[in-house]
Amino acid sequence: MRNVTKDNITDVFMGYLGEGTDPRLREVMGSLVRHLHAFARETNLTHAEWNMGIQFLERAGEISDKERHEFVLLSDVLGLSSLVDMLHNAPEGTSSSVLGPFHITGSPPLHVGGDLRQDFDAPVLLAEGVVRAPDGSPIPGATLDIWQTAPNGLYSSQDPDQDTYSFHGLQTVGDDGRYAFTTVRPVEYTVPSDGPVGDILRACGRHPWRPSHLHYIVEAEGYKPLVTEVFPEDDPYLDQDTVFGVREDLVMRYETRPAGSFPAEGFALSGKVPEDYLAVTFDLTLVPLG
Amino acid sequence: MRNVTKDNITDVFMGYLGEGTDPRLREVMGSLVRHLHAFARETNLTHAEWNMGIQFLERAGEISDKERHEFVLLSDVLGLSSLVDMLHNAPEGTSSSVLGPFHITGSPPLHVGGDLRQDFDAPVLLAEGVVRAPDGSPIPGATLDIWQTAPNGLYSSQDPDQDTYSFHGLQTVGDDGRYAFTTVRPVEYTVPSDGPVGDILRACGRHPWRPSHLHYIVEAEGYKPLVTEVFPEDDPYLDQDTVFGVREDLVMRYETRPAGSFPAEGFALSGKVPEDYLAVTFDLTLVPLG
Numbered sequence: 001m002r003n004v005t006k007d008n009i010t011d012v013f014m015g016y017l018g019e020g021t022d023p024r025l026r027e028v029m030g031s032l033v034r035h036l037h038a039f040a041r042e043t044n045l046t047h048a049e050w051n052m053g054i055q056f057l058e059r060a061g062e063i064s065d066k067e068r069h070e071f072v073l074l075s076d077v078l079g080l081s082s083l084v085d086m087l088h089n090a091p092e093g094t095s096s097s098v099l100g101p102f103h104i105t106g107s108p109p110l111h112v113g114g115d116l117r118q119d120f121d122a123p124v125l126l127a128e129g130v131v132r133a134p135d136g137s138p139i140p141g142a143t144l145d146i147w148q149t150a151p152n153g154l155y156s157s158q159d160p161d162q163d164t165y166s167f168h169g170l171q172t173v174g175d176d177g178r179y180a181f182t183t184v185r186p187v188e189y190t191v192p193s194d195g196p197v198g199d200i201l202r203a204c205g206r207h208p209w210r211p212s213h214l215h216y217i218v219e220a221e222g223y224k225p226l227v228t229e230v231f232p233e234d235d236p237y238l239d240q241d242t243v244f245g246v247r248e249d250l251v252m253r254y255e256t257r258p259a260g261s262f263p264a265e266g267f268a269l270s271g272k273v274p275e276d277y278l279a280v281t282f283d284l285t286l287v288p289l290g
Numbered sequence: 291m292r293n294v295t296k297d298n299i300t301d302v303f304m305g306y307l308g309e310g311t312d313p314r315l316r317e318v319m320g321s322l323v324r325h326l327h328a329f330a331r332e333t334n335l336t337h338a339e340w341n342m343g344i345q346f347l348e349r350a351g352e353i354s355d356k357e358r359h360e361f362v363l364l365s366d367v368l369g370l371s372s373l374v375d376m377l378h379n380a381p382e383g384t385s386s387s388v389l390g391p392f393h394i395t396g397s398p399p400l401h402v403g404g405d406l407r408q409d410f411d412a413p414v415l416l417a418e419g420v421v422r423a424p425d426g427s428p429i430p431g432a433t434l435d436i437w438q439t440a441p442n443g444l445y446s447s448q449d450p451d452q453d454t455y456s457f458h459g460l461q462t463v464g465d466d467g468r469y470a471f472t473t474v475r476p477v478e479y480t481v482p483s484d485g486p487v488g489d490i491l492r493a494c495g496r497h498p499w500r501p502s503h504l505h506y507i508v509e510a511e512g513y514k515p516l517v518t519e520v521f522p523e524d525d526p527y528l529d530q531d532t533v534f535g536v537r538e539d540l541v542m543r544y545e546t547r548p549a550g551s552f553p554a555e556g557f558a559l560s561g562k563v564p565e566d567y568l569a570v571t572f573d574l575t576l577v578p579l580g
Contacts, residue, residue, distance in 0.1 A: 003538040004531075006376035009369045012534060018495015025493055031333045033368055035325035040373050043321045050365070050374045057361040061351020071347040075340070078323055079299045083330050084340045086296035203315055205308015241294075244302060248293040 010037045059196040067157045069101035073197045082244035092134040093287035095247035097229045102155040107145055110169030115182045115268040122151045122184035124277040127214060130177045131284045138177025139286060142220035145170050153189035182269050185278055186212040188237050208242055211235035223286035230282045254278045300327045349486040357447050359391040363487045366533035382424040383577035385537035387519045392445040397435055400459030405558040406473040412441045414567040417504060418470035421463055421574045428467025432510035435460050443479035472559050475568055476502040478527050498532055501525035513576035520572045544568045
């Protein structure tokens, strides 16, 4: 193998793998390197282009920290994150959709009917639904980890003017499987475009917008965790989400309900919403573990 | 396109590219994303594996700095760097080989016959050859940027005990195209394996060794720059260079010459080498531009 050539290098690579290599690692590394080499051959990749790629990765590393995840963003805008979601999506459950780089752990408890709006001056959105098994039965004790943008289009982790857990809450449903909370309508927003991933978007003539959404991680004992998003059907970016997150079953109507119709009880805001408000109902179906 | 699926996402990605996108960028990004998606589909890549990949990239970013280039090292151990070299190698010239992460710019001048050995206590190696065009004629004024490991297996950029330009020199050849210098025999060494790339090597049952070599960048007006390495034919790692850099025409004999035979003039060490010494002759053929 002393004479490595452009035609045998992929085989030489495979030959380097030790006999004791974990079979799955061998499969994944083999596929990765076969495709990486095929990409270089197919494009006749130049040294200058290789160098641009290395500099891109180094810049992505430099801009990354605990709150900025440029490599996740790269995976998102290349469609890899969504593809991995879809590969493991169970057709009998609600579609999963990208986790994205803005989730933070440790959200405070939010009781059923609680309010995330705090002191933001924006119309009320009532979001509710039932967490169900594929047979339609409710799943008592399921948890929803909820996060979304503030009306300024920023997640709390991006915005020094918001508290750490602004527009974040962890809700545990009761025996009826029902979740419910009030918030403001999330808004469409741009993914961070001031780094190397933004440079790629601009060079490719792409915009950085995502359609507005409520983001949930739904978990229950005995079921596969579900990361998903709910999109309003009138969002202008539904058909061109820069991270490829929209699935047909995640698009819902945000209906306007008339003044005076807000539920008289069961909500932190009961008795405090005299005007029109918005409401979205979105049931969530979890799939039992294997 | 609202309903992105695992089967159409690659087409959706291509559809996002703006009409004004540079054609070469479209070609390279298209090929990259097609292969990236095919890799994920083929391996049925899981969220946990995706997450390991993201964490790998973030760790590689964290460990990188001006002197540590973990992404270059990654490209090297996956064979990508060598493949790019080989794709652009002109068969009428000397083979190119990986630049690697240890080259630094600004090496001090080293006159023809100069010495790189400094005060290291190791046998003398005399390296010489002629820089030629493919027709065999010498190329006057060609420059060789030379670098190598010290006897401890470290490049100066890795070793706080060496001067910045220890075992680095920039030689300009005369009308006869001949370069010549004395040094010590470079030694086999390990690529840095204390970072995430080292973890990959270990998980794959691979060692981190490279065969010993002298490393040159050869440049001359009107010719393509050449990055290359000279390997001794008795190196134990010739057949398993962890960065795939060995080419048949770069393997040379380091011959032992008897005491008393060191050239009496023309070298900084003339008259100062009474014992046996090593010598390697390696001619370098550059290919004209365009």
